[in-house]
Amino acid sequence: MSPSCRLPPLLLFLPVVFSAVTHIKNHWNGGFEAETCVPVTQELNGWTLRLKFDQDVWWIEIWIGSPNKISNREYTVSSGSHQNPGDQICFNFLGHGAGDISPTATVTIDGQSGGGAPQGGSQAGSGPSNTGGGGTGGKKNxxxxxxxxxxxxxxxxxxxxxxxxxxxxxxxxxxxxxxxxxxxxxxxxxxxxxxxxxxxxxxxxxxxxxxxxxxxxxxxxxxxxxxxxxxxxxxxxxxxxxxxxxxxxxxxxxxxxxxxxxxxxxxxxxxxxxxxxxxxxxxxxxxxxxxxxxxxxxxxxxxxxxxxxxxxxxxxxxxxxxxxxxxxxxxxxxxxxxxxxxxxxxxxxxxxxxxxxxxxxxxxxxxxxxxxxxxxxxxxxxxxxxxxxxxxxxxxxxxxxxxxxxxxxxxxxxxxxxxxxxxxxxxxxxxxxxxxxxxxxxxxxxxxxxxxxxxxxxxxxxxxxxxxxxxxGCYSFEIGYGSKYPRNPHHRAASCPDRPAPCGDAQLYAGGSSPQILQGALVGGPDANDNYQDVRTDYVQNEVALDxxxxxxxxxxxxxxxxxxxxxxxxxxxxxx
Structure with missing residues (x-):
């Protein structure tokens, strides 16, 4: 069988201008997607980016390194990759939160002289505190x-x-x-x-x-x-x-x-x-x-x-x-x-x-x-x-x-x-x-x-x-956590495209990822040998439910x-x- 409240207000935002190219790619109630490039001014054998906001940001999702939340207004993102002077660290990230806010954001590379303390309007939201690294490596958030x-x-x-x-x-x-x-x-x-x-x-x-x-x-x-x-x-x-x-x-x-x-x-x-x-x-x-x-x-x-x-x-x-x-x-x-x-x-x-x-x-x-x-x-x-x-x-x-x-x-x-x-x-x-x-x-x-x-x-x-x-490895069974997670839960609403597009049985059997990300849902899980398939019609392994x-x-x-x-x-x- 298919067993199948309210958060704070939505977050509105302006583009984050760091030092080079940064713009909002998409936005919705409670969040946004942005991309930016930060200049590298000296040789780096591993690096830590520091993002600071002047208003509360609940959490960010980023895939270039391990994010770490210091507070609702400060995050770090670390990577072991090597960078040379003249390089740029370019990345996309998702911000989540609530409220009609338009925070200013700055980004710097820790330990790097000069460069990258941009200013501009950004937007992000409020959310979980940091308790470790991101969902795809090292400590868990x-x-x-x-x-x-x-x-x-x-x-x-x-x-x-x-x-x-x-x-x-x-x-x-x-x-x-x-x-x-x-x-x-x-x-x-x-x-x-x-x-x-x-x-x-x-x-x-x-x-x-x-x-x-x-x-x-x-x-x-x-x-x-x-x-x-x-x-x-x-x-x-x-x-x-x-x-x-x-x-x-x-x-x-x-x-x-x-x-x-x-x-x-x-x-x-x-x-x-x-x-x-x-x-x-x-x-x-x-x-x-x-x-x-x-x-x-x-x-x-x-x-x-x-x-x-x-x-x-x-x-x-x-x-x-x-x-x-x-x-x-x-x-x-x-x-x-x-x-x-x-x-x-x-x-x-x-x-x-x-x-x-x-x-x-x-x-x-x-x-x-x-x-x-x-x-x-x-x-x-x-x-x-x-x-x-x-x-x-x-x-x-x-x-x-x-x-x-x-x-x-x-x-x-x-x-x-x-x-x-x-x-x-x-x-x-x-x-x-x-x-x-x-x-x-x-x-x-x-x-x-x-x-x-x-x-x-x-x-x-x-x-x-x-x-x-x-x-x-590094696969999260909680949808939306980390960079690898189920994309096809056995969930009717998540399988439907944005209204007013129709939704029916065809969406149950449609290929590709579900149009909507059912953030936070825990799927049923693997078999006794750690095997799992991300298939929408599989209501054994890919069911989601309140309990x-x-x-x-x-x-x-x-x-x-x-x-x-x-x-x-x-x-x-x-x-x-």
């Missing part, structure tokens, strides 16, 4: 990868988009839904409550635990803006007066017969509900967990909004507790194996939000201490075990967490690819590795074998961001947190980029 993941969730928005929509090829869609807003599931356009709530819970957890990671990455405001889109949807989906929760918008079977833009889709989009006569504590509990986590994340940002989320989470949890059972009306899509894990998660997040011992007691009754297969939209067992250990420090919960990671680490029974990915399943191997990496970073924060868990987690994310051998990005996204915030704290582990990936 985890902050940049985090910012791009936020863009992916913005690309998934349903409903009427705000004026600051950062995705130029997306527009208003499905505005007549019974519950407007929210995120499309994957490359399709259904809103499925189980993966949606699971995704939102993991994203909210990352904001609660690793807020400083978002701050260091320059992504805190963007994260708040992005995730509020789904919280707003949950608040509309739950009707406490009617004791009814909308758990699905759209018909999966009908939706999957349509290939095109969500903006052009006019089929019927039926709504499905859980209520007193239709059980669905799995989705209701999961949604309560997401809103309770959101109430903590928003407490310092907007206390009134945080309270709305908390009150909705309390009433929805009480409803779920009184109407146990799983939702079966969405078959054959996202069938749940049980509701105890979601109820446990909901109880624990409400305990964290309120301190009410009753919620903790509930969670102790819901928890399953068995060893989880993985962390995903249908199985939150390991998440509940970790939350209980964090709250109680009791050995039984610590033992369950350690048993999970013992089963995931080398020698524990899980398959490892030749380049070192913990490969759980052909459906979304990147997803499961990313989710477990996030959980490992959370467990480390709880004091469970922090050195070992952090090292393993970072190595898994490094594999995803380029420490692999696909396409000659695919969730743990990966959280792990990125956790790694930037480690960088901010000076606690990055030494890693030893088998296929370093």
């Amino acid at each position: 985890y902050g940049e990868a985090l910012g791009k993941s936020i863009l992916f969730y913005n690309a998934q928005r349903s409903g009427k988009l705000p004026a600051n929509n950062p995705i130029p090829w997306r527009g208003d869609s499905n505005t007549g839904d019974c519950v407007p807003g929210g995120w499309h599931d994957a490359g399709d356009h259904v809103k499925f409550g189980l993966p949606l709530s699971s995704t939102a819970t993991l994203l909210g957890w990352s904001l609660v635990q690793f807020k400083d990671g978002y701050e260091k990455a320059g992504q805190l405001d963007q994260m708040y803006d992005m995730i509020k889109w789904v919280y707003d949807y949950f608040l509309l989906a739950w009707n406490p007066g009617k004791q009814e929760l909308c758990v699905q918008v759209g018909d999966g079977n009908a939706d999957h017969t349509f290939w095109g833009r969500p903006e052009d889709m006019h089929m019927a989009r039926p709504c499905k509900y859980v209520n007193g006569g239709t059980p669905g504590a799995d989705i209701a509990g999961g949604t309560a967990a997401a809103m309770a986590a959101g109430s903590i994340g928003y407490k310092d940002k907007d206390a009134g909004y945080a309270n709305r989320l908390l009150e909705a989470a309390k009433s929805l949890y009480n409803f779920a507790k009184g109407h146990r059972g799983v939702f079966t009306g969405g078959a054959p899509f996202y069938g749940s194996s049980g509701d105890s894990d979601e109820m446990c998660e909901a109880a624990m997040w409400l305990f964290k939000a309120t301190g009410d011992q009753g919620y903790l007691n509930d969670a102790k009754g819901f928890v399953d201490l068995g060893t989880a297969w993985g962390l995903g939209w249908d199985d939150k067992k390991i998440a509940c075990q970790g939350l209980l250990y964090e709250a109680t420090k009791e050995g039984q919960y610590k033992g369950a967490v350690e048993a999970f990671f013992n089963s995931w680490f080398p020698g524990g029974g899980i398959t490892y690819t030749p380049c070192g990915q913990a490969w759980r399943d052909k459906w979304g191997s990147n997803r499961y590795a990313g989710n477990s990496a996030f959980m490992a970073l959370l467990a480390a924060e709880m004091g469970i074998q922090p050195d070992k868990y952090r090292k393993w987690a970072v190595e898994q994310i490094n594999y995803i961001l380029g420490d692999n051998r696909h396409d000659g 695919y990005n969730a743990g990966f996204h959280g792990a990125l915030s956790g790694i930037v947190h480690l960088e901010a704290a000076g606690a990055m582990p030494a890693t030893n990936n088998k296929c370093p980029c």
Whole structure:
């Protein structure tokens, strides 16, 4: 099946005049493409360019060397190449950001006398903080990868988009839904409550635990803006007066017969509900967990909004507790194996939000201490075990967490690819590795074998961001990160040319790269031998989905947190980029 918020305002810009030829080649909401040439005045055995802006620039993409972000206003780009006097260093770069700004930019070559301190108008945007080199060599820029993941969730928005929509090829869609807003599931356009709530819970957890990671990455405001889109949807989906929760918008079977833009889709989009006569504590509990986590994340940002989320989470949890059972009306899509894990998660997040011992007691009754297969939209067992250990420090919960990671680490029974990915399943191997990496970073924060868990987690994310051998190595499975990444995700909207050009089944099978770059999306991933094909029709390896990005996204915030704290582990990936 094809499982398929908002960023700050767009960025406008003027050409950057460095010292010779520089001009804007293309521009769009939130970014631009520029090219320039910098004169070389002395022999250089390796060099570092220094770009300075007088206004905030979120991040840049450049392919002549390894970019390094000093701050939102200063970047360096390094290369080991030799240059002679009279040469020029010419390059293209992409700038990303927001706001009606027109910053001045200067570029210099470090250590070179004279030359290259140009002035002029430039434009760029704001974004992730530097945490290392670019996506194609050396250290990874985890902050940049985090910012791009936020863009992916913005690309998934349903409903009427705000004026600051950062995705130029997306527009208003499905505005007549019974519950407007929210995120499309994957490359399709259904809103499925189980993966949606699971995704939102993991994203909210990352904001609660690793807020400083978002701050260091320059992504805190963007994260708040992005995730509020789904919280707003949950608040509309739950009707406490009617004791009814909308758990699905759209018909999966009908939706999957349509290939095109969500903006052009006019089929019927039926709504499905859980209520007193239709059980669905799995989705209701999961949604309560997401809103309770959101109430903590928003407490310092907007206390009134945080309270709305908390009150909705309390009433929805009480409803779920009184109407146990799983939702079966969405078959054959996202069938749940049980509701105890979601109820446990909901109880624990409400305990964290309120301190009410009753919620903790509930969670102790819901928890399953068995060893989880993985962390995903249908199985939150390991998440509940970790939350209980964090709250109680009791050995039984610590033992369950350690048993999970013992089963995931080398020698524990899980398959490892030749380049070192913990490969759980052909459906979304990147997803499961990313989710477990996030959980490992959370467990480390709880004091469970922090050195070992952090090292393993970072190595898994490094594999995803380029420490692999696909396409000659340095291949990022996150779209838009680095210079080599998937160009043909199984995603309808990204396959469509700019409007008003038509889009239909022909675009599914069209050759060449998709017209739109689905920035930040994490594709399903390789097979057990590190093999991967970038083919749009391959919905096994090239699927993208809300839940695919969730743990990966959280792990990125956790790694930037480690960088901010000076606690990055030494890693030893088998296929370093």
